[in-house]
Amino acid sequence: MKKTIVALALGLLIGSAGTALAASETVQAVFGKFNFVVNGEVKELKTDPLVVDGTSYLPVREVAGLLGFRLDYDADSRTIKLDNKLGTGSAGGSTTNQTKGGSSMETITDEWISLQELTQNFGIKINANSNSLSLSKNELVIEIKFIRNGDEIIGGKTSSGNIGLRIKDSETQLKLSDLRAVGIVD
Template structure:
C-alpha cells in the first residue's frame, strides 16, 4: 500500500511539473507569408518563410543575421540571442552594406586582378579593417598598420571606379563586390602575394 501511495504522489508531482512547464509556453496562430526581402536594393532569398502574427512580420533571425554578415549565438538555457560582427573586422553603421564586401565573382573577366584586390580578401587574409557608413553617400575607410584611406561612394552600389578623398587612390564596385587598387593596398603597407 505504501508503494502505491508513493507512486501516486510521485506521479502527481511529475504531472504538476509538466503542467507548470507547459503553462510558461504560449501557443499562437500565425500565417506563413511570402515576401520579397531587399537590402540596399538587392533582393535576398530566404530559406524559411516569414511569419505574420497580429499584423507584425517575424523574420528568421539566423538567416537575416547571415545576410547582414553577423554571427549568431543562441543560448537555450538563458534564452538569449547574440548578434556580433565576429571575426570579419567589417564595421557598418546604421544599415547594411555587406553585399559590397561580398565574395568576389570569380567568373568576372572584366576585372584585372593584377591591379585590384577584393575587400573580402583584404579583411580575411590581411586583417584590414573596413568601416562603412550609411546614407545616400557612403563613407568607406580601409585601415591597417596605423594608415588609412577614405572614400565617398554612392549608397546604392553603383558600379564604377571612385577616387579616395585625397584623390590618390582608387576603389571599384563591380558585380556587387568592392575592390581596392593594389597601389592603394601597397600604400597601406600590405604585402600582397
C-alpha cells in the first residue's frame, strides 16, 4: 500500500513537472501597424497584425475580404478555403461545371451577394443601423427592415415583399433574385 502511494505521488510529480515545462514556453510578439493598398486603394484592417521575430501574422478572414475572396473554414479537417466571391457566373453566384450528354454546362449553385459586392459591382450605396438596411441607386431607395427570431436576424422585409437576408461567416448577404424583383439590381 505504501509503495502504491509513493508511486502515485511520484507519477503526479513527474506529470506536473512536464506540464510546467510546457507552459513556460513564451513567444514575444508586438502589434504591427501597416498601410494596406489593394489595387491602388488604401484599405484599413480592423484587427492589428502580430509581428513575431520579424514575421507578420495577418488576420486571414479580414485580408481575404480585402482581396475580394470568400473564406470558408472546415473545422473537421482544419482547412481554410479561399474562393473568388463572384465565381465565374453571374454576380454573387458560384458556379459548378457539370457534364450533360458529353457537353459542359455551368449551373449557378447559389444566388447570394454580399453588401460589399453590391457596392463594388452595382454601385449601390448602403446605410445600415440596428433595425434595417437602406439600399440606394440613382433615385431608387429600398428600405429593408430586419426580420428577427430573438436576437438572430433571419430575413428582411420591404414594402414590396420579403428579401432573402443571411449572415454567413460574419458577412451580410442578400438574395440576388429578390433584389432584382424590387428593381435595385438589373
